[in-house]
Amino acid sequence: ACGDERTPEEPRKPAAAPGWLFEPAADEQEPPPPLRPSSALSGADRLDTPEIAGAARRLSAVQRGILVHQLMQSLPALAASGRAPAALRYLRAQAPGMTISEAEAIAHEVAAALALADAAPLFNATSRAEAAVVARISRAAGKPIDIAGRIDRLAEVDDEVWIADFKTGVTPEDIPDAYVAQLALYHAALSDHYPGRPVRAFILWTQTPKLQEIPARAMEAALAAI
Numbered sequence: 248a249c250g251d252e253r254t255p256e257e258p259r260k261p262a263a264a265p266g267w268l269f270e271p272a273a274d275e276q277e278p279p280p281p282l283r284p285s286s287a288l289s290g291a292d293r294l295d296t297p298e299i300a301g302a303a304r305r306l307s308a309v310q311r312g313i314l315v316h317q318l319m320q321s322l323p324a325l326a327a328s329g330r331a332p333a334a335l336r337y338l339r340a341q342a343p344g345m346t347i348s349e350a351e352a353i354a355h356e357v358a359a360a361l362a363l364a365d366a367a368p369l370f371n372a373t374s375r376a377e378a379a380v381v382a383r384i385s386r387a388a389g390k391p392i393d394i395a396g397r398i399d400r401l402a403e404v405d406d407e408v409w410i411a412d413f414k415t416g417v418t419p420e421d422i423p424d425a426y427v428a429q430l431a432l433y434h435a436a437l438s439d440h441y442p443g444r445p446v447r448a449f450i451l452w453t454q455t456p457k458l459q460e461i462p463a464r465a466m467e468a469a470l471a472a473i
Contacts (some may be wrong), residue, residue: 281381281395284432285471288425311353314338315415315453317356320377320383323370327437331358360413360456367453369411369458374402378410382436384470390473394432400451401437408441411449411458418452418459426450428473431466 318337322330335353338345361370368374378401384392400411410433413427430448437446448461 257315262381271379278393281393284380284396284429287428287432310342310398312415314342314353315357316413317341318353319360319399319413319451319453322357323374323376326360327362327410330361333354335418336360356453356456358453360453363451363456363458366411366449368404369400369402369409371402371404374400374403376400380433383440384432384439385469386436388471389473392432392438396433398433398437406444408444408446409439409449410437410446411451413451413453415453417454418457418463422450422459422461422465424469424472426463427461428469429468431461433473434461434466435470 259348321337322334326331331354334357335350338350338353342350360366376399378398379396380398381395382393384394386392398410399413400409402409410430412426412430412433430450434446434448448466450459450461451457452459
């Protein structure tokens with residue numbers, strides 16, 4: 248019988264190892280942490296500290312701001328008639344050293360802010376409190392901005408999207424640049440998330456109380472300046 252006579256294959260020579268295999272790996276640069284919109288500008292990471300009238304002046308501005316924000320977050324779920332009493336119970340539990348007059352002042356301030364007719368759409372059935380936002384914002388000029396933060400209130404109002412930041416003070420003559428920059432970042436992030444839907448940004452001043460819309464041009468300028 249005749250069989251196929253095959254030439255044995257020569258063993259393959261191992262390929263030469265690439266030079267980079269023996270070089271130490273380069274150190275990886277960690278990306279900078281996301282920008283907090285509340286501290287987008289220098290000094291903006293502090294809680295708002297406008298003048299506090301009456302007995303509330305004795306409270307720490309930080310403590311007062313935290314309490315007001317917590318009440319603004321939780322009280323909208325209650326009927327209007329039950330908000331002030333619920334606020335008083337909460338304040339007595341969370342800040343036992345607070346005087347009755349201090350607690351009453353904060354409770355009535357929050358109840359009045361939530362009762363603003365202009366602000367009612369912010370607290371509709373589709374609204375959310377403390378909406379977490381993580382986004383990369385592209386700009387026409389300048390590097391993209393990575394942000395991570397929380398929007399005090401977000402609501403879908405018909406075909407629009409409303410966002411609001413609560414400030415525990417009276418309405419100033421001029422809105423601080425830091426506040427405009429904060430909302431500009433949120434506005435840009437939400438505009439990308441809701442393409443084709445107008446996004447409107449507001450500050451709800453609790454002590455005045457007043458709902459104040461931030462003009463789109465002001466936010467565009469603030470975003471470019473960050």
